[in-house]
Every structure is written in structure tokens, then in C-alpha cells.
Amino acid sequence: GENVEQHPSTLSVQEGDSAVIKCTYSDSASNYFPWYKQELGKRPQLIIDIRSNVGEKKDQRIAVTLNKTAKHFSLHITETQPEDSAVYFCAASKGGGSYIPTFGRGTSLIVHP
Amino acid sequence: NAGVTQTPKFQVLKTGQSMTLQCAQDMNHEYMSWYRQDPGMGLRLIHYSVGAGITDQGEVPNGYNVSRSTTEDFPLRLLSAAPSQTSVYFCASRAPGVADTQYFGPGTRLTVL
Numbered sequence: 001g002e003n004v005e006q007h008p009s010t011l012s013v014q015e016g017d018s019a020v021i022k023c024t025y026s027d028s029a030s031n032y033f034p035w036y037k038q039e040l041g042k043r044p045q046l047i048i049d050i051r052s053n054v055g056e057k058k059d060q061r062i063a064v065t066l067n068k069t070a071k072h073f074s075l076h077i078t079e080t081q082p083e084d085s086a087v088y089f090c091a092a093s094k095g096g097g098s099y100i101p102t103f104g105r106g107t108s109l110i111v112h113p
Numbered sequence: 114n115a116g117v118t119q120t121p122k123f124q125v126l127k128t129g130q131s132m133t134l135q136c137a138q139d140m141n142h143e144y145m146s147w148y149r150q151d152p153g154m155g156l157r158l159i160h161y162s163v164g165a166g167i168t169d170q171g172e173v174p175n176g177y178n179v180s181r182s183t184t185e186d187f188p189l190r191l192l193s194a195a196p197s198q199t200s201v202y203f204c205a206s207r208a209p210g211v212a213d214t215q216y217f218g219p220g221t222r223l224t225v226l
Contacts, residue, residue: 006155009153034214034215042219043203043217043218043219043220044156044203044217045217046214046215049214089155089156099144099207099209100144100146100158100161100171101215102158103148103155103156103157104155105153105154105155106153106155106156
């Protein structure tokens with residue numbers, strides 16, 4: 001089955017800095033890569049996603065890049081703010097009839113004011 | 114729409130007790146899943162369903178049963194609780210399109226003594 005590795009497990013930055021979280025996946029048939037943000041005590045919520053026919057996608061201060069050849073994808077957050085502090089999860093899945101995403105273990109991002 | 118709802122929010126069990134975690138969604142989603150979240154382990158899939166009457170095992174199914182008699186409901190049953198089942202449990206649902214967003218419930222925090 002699919003295996004998703006996520007690094008780092010903890011990331012500490014100063015407000016205004018950029019943050020990068022990296023994930024690798026094992027199944028070359030995976031073609032959909034969502035990112036979820038989970039604030040303390042809350043449920044995971046989708047913040048951005050990318051499909052395999054796209055190399056990069058941006059939404060304001062966040063962006064995701066995908067390298068299908070190397071089987072890795074990354075989340076970039078620019079101009080970090082304290083409210084970006086949360087746990088971020090990457091996931092990978094295949095399309096078709098029974099898409100069930102496999103999640104990475106999560107990155108705890110701490111933004112210091 | 115209420116989205117994905119879970120009950121109870123908190124539960125304490127003694128070893129050997131049984132209970133059912135409830136999950137319901139009002140978005141007419143075909144796909145529903147149960148995850149457990151433990152520190153440093155990310156979100157691990159317990160069981161999932163691709164429609165009423167159809168269920169399958171995920172990564173960590175032992176000790177848990179599910180059934181799907183309606184599109185809306187997907188209960189998770191612990192037949193004989195063990196301390197290793199202490200965790201936060203999330204239910205999720207999504208439509209069957211390859212890039213459809215997966216929505217999570219608010220979670221149930223379960224402690225087994």
C-alpha cells in the first residue's frame with residue numbers, strides 16, 4: 001500500500017519567516033495530494049490540495065509543489081503568523097472508485113511572535 | 114448543514130467494557146471513514162465504507178467493528194475496550210470524486226482505564 005513520510009515532525013519559526021514541510025510518497029499511481037491543518041483540540045481541515053497534472057498551486061500565503069518524478073510534494077507558508085501555529089498533515093491518494101487517503105505523521109508548526 | 118457530527122465528545126471506559134462511537138453526516142456522502150489519532154502517529158485508518166452495506170478494513174482494524182446500514186450513519190463499535198484503544202477518534206466523509214474534499218467530524222476523546 002501507499003506510504004507517506006513527512007518531515008520535519010516539529011518546525012519552529014519566527015513570525016514573518018517562511019516555513020516548508022516536505023512529504024514523500026511511495027505509490028506512483030497516487031494522483032491527489034491534500035494538506036490539512038489541525039489547530040489544537042480541533043478537527044483537521046483541508047487548506048490546499050494539488051493534483052498530479054499540476055506542478056504548483058498557490059492560495060495567498062500558502063503554496064504546494066509536486067515533483068512526480070521524485071515522488072515528493074511540499075507545503076510552503078510565507079510570512080508566517082502566530083495563527084499559523086498548528087499541526088499540518090500531508091496525504092496521498094489514488095483516484096478511482098475508492099479513494100482513501102494515506103496520511104503522513106504530521107508536522108507541529110510553532111510560530112513565535 | 115451540520116456536516117459531520119460525532120457523539121460523544123469525551124468518554125471514559127474501563128477495560129473490557131463495550132461502547133459505540135456515533136458518526137453521522139448530512140451531505141449525502143458515499144464514502145465514510147474512521148481514524149484514530151495518537152501523538153506522533155498521525156491519522157491511522159481503522160475502517161472505511163464506500164456506501165451503505167459496504168465496509169472494509171483499514172490499517173488498524175483489530176478490536177473495532179463497523180456497519181453501514183444507511184448513507185448517513187457509520188458507527189464504530191469497541192467490543193471489549195483495552196488501554197491501547199485510548200485515543201482521539203475522528204470520523205470523516207467525502208463524495209466519490211477523485212479530488213473531493215474529505216470532511217472530518219469534531220472527534221471523540223476516548224480513555225480506557
